[in-house]
Amino acid sequence: MNAWTTLVEPRELLHRLGGEGLVVIDASADLGSPGAAQARFLQAHVPGALHADLDHDLSDHRLHGQGRHPWPEARDFVARLADWGIAPDDQVVVYDAADGALAAARLWWMLHVLGHERVAVLDGGWNAWQAAGLPVASGPARPRDRADYPSGRAFEDSRLFDASDVQAHLRRGGMLVDARAAERFRGDVEPLDRVAGHVPGAVNRPYAMNLQQGRFKPAGALREEFQALMGDTAPGDVVVMCGSGVTACHHLLAMARAGLHGAGLFTGSWSGWIEDPSRPVATGD
Incomplete structure (x- = not known):
């Protein structure tokens, strides 16, 4: 199967949902309301998707002097990928509710500079998925088995x-x-x-x-x-x-x-x- 490395259309993703080696992540964020994005995820998301929190999963607020969303250490991000059940060869698709700007493109870039090639952003994001009338799930994400993501991976x-x-x-x-x-x-x-x-x-x-x-x-x-x-x-x-x-x-x-x-x-x-x-x-x- 062809790898998606930049963008993927909603119906392309629909045809691969549930397939082996595919991981979908909702990276929607709300800068002004902590917890709001997680609450919306529980109400509705792409079936099988996981949820990534901008502050807890994609930033390291233990670091100071590095802005509002400090870039995390590679070892911590790799550990999070393993917890999510993501393996190095998995196809990852990320989306958010803001056309990729918060924070799907951030997660795409983090994986990209980690050397994870098979990662793409859902073009149009959650809004395009809903507009197309595609299936929606609710409730907590279904846990995946922990994966063996190499702990020595480093950012570029x-x-x-x-x-x-x-x-x-x-x-x-x-x-x-x-x-x-x-x-x-x-x-x-x-x-x-x-x-x-x-x-x-x-x-x-x-x-x-x-x-x-x-x-x-x-x-x-x-x-x-x-x-x-x-x-x-x-x-x-x-x-x-x-x-x-x-x-x-x-x-x-x-x-x-x-x-x-x-x-x-x-x-x-x-x-x-x-x-x-x-x-x-x-x-x-």
């Missing part, structure tokens, strides 16, 4: 940037792309972090520009748009960011769909940047 650290790495990246002439909405980038409003604005030298492309009617744009269109943004900059010289390293992964998924590989993630993103008040802040376009 060369594609994970902290604030110091980003400063060095910009000094070398690299590109930093901020996926937040334009008004947050400019500093007009800031609903989540204590300081408004952006990293000096960053450029803005809101993640919503990757979408068309709730689905990812065709690969060719995304390629043209990102190439216009990057100009002569190679994909491997691009780092993406957002508020806390979650929605920025939407850009990484869009670039992968477009065949533009090699970009990195500023894991702490804006909330990590402003942890140190000595770092400069820019406002405006």
